[in-house]
Amino acid sequence: MIYITRKENFNAAHKLSRTDWSLEKNQEVFGKCANPNWHGHNYQLFVTVKGEVNPETGFLVDLKWLKQVINANVVDKLDHQNLNLDVDFMKGKLASTENLAIAIWDILNPIIVAEGVQLHSIKVYETENNFVEYLG
Amino acid sequence: MIYITRKENFNAAHKLSRTDWSLEKNQEVFGKCANPNWHGHNYQLFVTVKGEVNPETGFLVDLKWLKQVINANVVDKLDHQNLNLDVDFMKGKLASTENLAIAIWDILNPIIVAEGVQLHSIKVYETENNFVEYLG
Amino acid sequence: MIYITRKENFNAAHKLSRTDWSLEKNQEVFGKCANPNWHGHNYQLFVTVKGEVNPETGFLVDLKWLKQVINANVVDKLDHQNLNLDVDFMKGKLASTENLAIAIWDILNPIIVAEGVQLHSIKVYETENNFVEYLG
Amino acid sequence: MIYITRKENFNAAHKLSRTDWSLEKNQEVFGKCANPNWHGHNYQLFVTVKGEVNPETGFLVDLKWLKQVINANVVDKLDHQNLNLDVDFMKGKLASTENLAIAIWDILNPIIVAEGVQLHSIKVYETENNFVEYLG
Amino acid sequence: MIYITRKENFNAAHKLSRTDWSLEKNQEVFGKCANPNWHGHNYQLFVTVKGEVNPETGFLVDLKWLKQVINANVVDKLDHQNLNLDVDFMKGKLASTENLAIAIWDILNPIIVAEGVQLHSIKVYETENNFVEYLG
Amino acid sequence: MIYITRKENFNAAHKLSRTDWSLEKNQEVFGKCANPNWHGHNYQLFVTVKGEVNPETGFLVDLKWLKQVINANVVDKLDHQNLNLDVDFMKGKLASTENLAIAIWDILNPIIVAEGVQLHSIKVYETENNFVEYLG
Numbered sequence: 001m002i003y004i005t006r007k008e009n010f011n012a013a014h015k016l017s018r019t020d021w022s023l024e025k026n027q028e029v030f031g032k033c034a035n036p037n038w039h040g041h042n043y044q045l046f047v048t049v050k051g052e053v054n055p056e057t058g059f060l061v062d063l064k065w066l067k068q069v070i071n072a073n074v075v076d077k078l079d080h081q082n083l084n085l086d087v088d089f090m091k092g093k094l095a096s097t098e099n100l101a102i103a104i105w106d107i108l109n110p111i112i113v114a115e116g117v118q119l120h121s122i123k124v125y126e127t128e129n130n131f132v133e134y135l136g
Numbered sequence: 137m138i139y140i141t142r143k144e145n146f147n148a149a150h151k152l153s154r155t156d157w158s159l160e161k162n163q164e165v166f167g168k169c170a171n172p173n174w175h176g177h178n179y180q181l182f183v184t185v186k187g188e189v190n191p192e193t194g195f196l197v198d199l200k201w202l203k204q205v206i207n208a209n210v211v212d213k214l215d216h217q218n219l220n221l222d223v224d225f226m227k228g229k230l231a232s233t234e235n236l237a238i239a240i241w242d243i244l245n246p247i248i249v250a251e252g253v254q255l256h257s258i259k260v261y262e263t264e265n266n267f268v269e270y271l272g
Numbered sequence: 273m274i275y276i277t278r279k280e281n282f283n284a285a286h287k288l289s290r291t292d293w294s295l296e297k298n299q300e301v302f303g304k305c306a307n308p309n310w311h312g313h314n315y316q317l318f319v320t321v322k323g324e325v326n327p328e329t330g331f332l333v334d335l336k337w338l339k340q341v342i343n344a345n346v347v348d349k350l351d352h353q354n355l356n357l358d359v360d361f362m363k364g365k366l367a368s369t370e371n372l373a374i375a376i377w378d379i380l381n382p383i384i385v386a387e388g389v390q391l392h393s394i395k396v397y398e399t400e401n402n403f404v405e406y407l408g
Numbered sequence: 409m410i411y412i413t414r415k416e417n418f419n420a421a422h423k424l425s426r427t428d429w430s431l432e433k434n435q436e437v438f439g440k441c442a443n444p445n446w447h448g449h450n451y452q453l454f455v456t457v458k459g460e461v462n463p464e465t466g467f468l469v470d471l472k473w474l475k476q477v478i479n480a481n482v483v484d485k486l487d488h489q490n491l492n493l494d495v496d497f498m499k500g501k502l503a504s505t506e507n508l509a510i511a512i513w514d515i516l517n518p519i520i521v522a523e524g525v526q527l528h529s530i531k532v533y534e535t536e537n538n539f540v541e542y543l544g
Numbered sequence: 545m546i547y548i549t550r551k552e553n554f555n556a557a558h559k560l561s562r563t564d565w566s567l568e569k570n571q572e573v574f575g576k577c578a579n580p581n582w583h584g585h586n587y588q589l590f591v592t593v594k595g596e597v598n599p600e601t602g603f604l605v606d607l608k609w610l611k612q613v614i615n616a617n618v619v620d621k622l623d624h625q626n627l628n629l630d631v632d633f634m635k636g637k638l639a640s641t642e643n644l645a646i647a648i649w650d651i652l653n654p655i656i657v658a659e660g661v662q663l664h665s666i667k668v669y670e671t672e673n674n675f676v677e678y679l680g
Numbered sequence: 681m682i683y684i685t686r687k688e689n690f691n692a693a694h695k696l697s698r699t700d701w702s703l704e705k706n707q708e709v710f711g712k713c714a715n716p717n718w719h720g721h722n723y724q725l726f727v728t729v730k731g732e733v734n735p736e737t738g739f740l741v742d743l744k745w746l747k748q749v750i751n752a753n754v755v756d757k758l759d760h761q762n763l764n765l766d767v768d769f770m771k772g773k774l775a776s777t778e779n780l781a782i783a784i785w786d787i788l789n790p791i792i793v794a795e796g797v798q799l800h801s802i803k804v805y806e807t808e809n810n811f812v813e814y815l816g
């Protein structure tokens with residue numbers, strides 16, 4: 001069993017805010033992350049897959065393929081977008097890093113399984129000091 | 137002559153967009169940076185001051201003081217805010233990294249000069265791949 | 273199950289030295305890390321907690337709370353201190369990164385468990401080339 | 409159970425290419441990584457060992473010893489070399505990061521076990537965006 | 545006067561070796577960098593341009609344009625190539641970081657000047673510990 | 681004119697404290713940096729030299745030589761030492777990063793000039809957020 005990781009980046013706006021709560025309640029719970037006019041981050045996304053090395057290629061998985069899959073299905077929908085307003089797979093969810101990691105897992109897992117390898121981990125850095133990992 | 141630098145961070149939303157241009161014109165000129173619902177960055181700010189070492193303290197300038205000045209006058213007004221909507225010193229300006237660096241210089245320069253040292257440089261990283269430096 | 277990590281920093285002095293050994297014996301075992309007048313590091317501390325996402329907030333745990341807990345109970349006692357002389361929870365222990373990680377676990381674990389989540393890992397970087405992880 | 413990691417670096421040339429395939433076939437499968445005149449990387453190697461802390465020293469393992477073992481057995485054979493042509497333990501293998509991580513595990517594991525600790529992980533970064541981890 | 549920098553990366557093979565010197569002489573002068581079967585690096589390239597901010601766009605220069613210019617004229621010719629064998633603008637030159645930085649300046653300078661801004665600096669990192677800057 | 685930089689690291693203890701001031705006065709001026717039992721840092725040192733490229737070697741200066749000069753004359757005297765107690769060239773000086781950068785310049789400048797190149801800059805990082813540059 002070997003693990004290979006591909007890192008991609010995206011820059012997005014978001015806020016932590018429930019539409020069924022008042023601004024005061026949102027700011028009490030989420031602090032400055034609830035500021036009404038949005039803020040944003042340079043997110044870093046680490047996708048780790050696992051499986052056996054293919055003896056024909058020496059690869060677990062072709063990283064060019066993995067990069068294309070991540071970009072077409074996830075990064076292109078997130079980059080330079082608003083996580084709360086623009087992203088179909090975040091609709092109706094709080095735009096927390098936790099929910100983002102889980103949503104990315106749900107998108108990538110069937111595609112990666114169909115390639116004959118396993119998705120091991122989705123890791124999302126909101127800042128260098130705060131990051132989330134989801135193992136499914 | 138010695139140079140000392142303090143680094144601070146802020147996370148903010150912005151877009152590159154002129155209010156007197158159509159969305160199409162803005163996207164033609166600014167690309168995805170003009171997306172209407174904002175995006176954002178983990179900005180890094182490097183403030184460099186220069187002067188002579190004070191023989192009594194071995195300091196060019198007290199970094200605790202410099203940190204407070206940067207935070208009270210700049211970072212607290214930018215962090216978790218929208219550069220286009222929330223920041224008084226960016227009102228009426230395109231929210232480019234260039235304009236941001238110049239605006240930060242204009243705020244900090246008189247405060248630092250009044251302390252008896254000189255402001256040498258304001259450097260703003262929008263991403264690790266794109267950054268601006270302004271020397272006044 | 274999801275994992276969230278908060279990174280904090282502290283700058284401290286230490287040496288690797290047993291008080292019941294001679295200087296020669298300490299330097300034979302610990303090399304330059306036993307130099308008598310101390311040396312120091314910019315330590316990085318990564319605290320990872322795990323559990324279920326709270327559907328009300330989209331959070332596993334409030335990172336503002338986690339940051340305060342780490343700082344009040346650990347970082348404020350370590351930062352700009354001497355690990356051998358000044359830190360109550362390191363008294364009588366060799367000031368190795370291993371012992372430091374275990375001691376930090378023992379402090380944070382009951383506080384984090386009382387919040388209804390689990391402590392997964394304490395990771396301490398002494399330098400970018402040397403780091404320790406403790407899983408309890 | 410505690411984990412300690414030592415990071416080392418090496419700079420090497422390689423290409424992804426099977427000698428029993430044509431250049432066209434190699435470039436179809438491996439893309440620009442099959443370019444005939446080689447390319448290269450600043451590789452980063454993270455070796456993680458695990459076990460119990462020795463109460464006499466506060467160490468899991470002496471990092472000076474671990475550094476010497478990694479350098480003498482692995483890094484000195486890879487640094488400023490060609491992975492396909494110069495490295496005995498890569499002979500006859502595709503010079504992928506996966507195969508490199510497995511080969512390094514096979515070299516270091518018996519040496520580390522003989523010291524009374526366990527090898528937990530070999531992690532090899534080809535670039536900051538692509539890395540492999542092998543757990544044996 | 546404002547300065548804006550774009551960072552790009554390329555992975556290449558090279559060796560330090562004069563064809564009119566023996567292997568022994570090359571290894572005496574260049575050490576392991578003269579090893580005959582090449583080695584390689586993850587190079588980082590920082591291109592800094594300077595000039596006045598365009599009031600219409602808030603830009604010194606369009607970074608999308610600058611990125612395309614750097615990639616089409618420099619990075620695409622270096623990435624996954626051998627600096628000694630494959631790169632037209634390094635033919636007949638020692639493949640040192642110094643010569644590489646100067647050659648990149650000579651390519652980019654007329655293109656950037658023709659755009660109405662000035663090239664300020666070409667900075668090339670061979671490793672994180674060794675880098676060269678050329679100011680023309 | 682070209683500039684080449686070599687980075688080296690050292691880990692040291694220090695405090696900011698004048699022996700002719702009381703502890704109270706030192707803590708009033710220097711804050712937690714005056715804590716009596718020392719603290720420490722992973723310092724990073726960047727030495728930049730400038731001059732003309734030697735056409736015979738493609739080098740401004742041999743980086744192996746520069747590394748040896750920095751280590752023998754500076755790093756070996758600072759690494760795993762106490763800046764206030766153990767370092768001859770810091771005796772009688774406040775152990776600030778400013779004074780450290782100036783002292784390193786004064787040691788390296790005559791050696792580098794004797795080699796036929798010029799010392800351009802000494803840059804010392806105390807933390808990633810605080811650094812000093814001295815140009816002589």
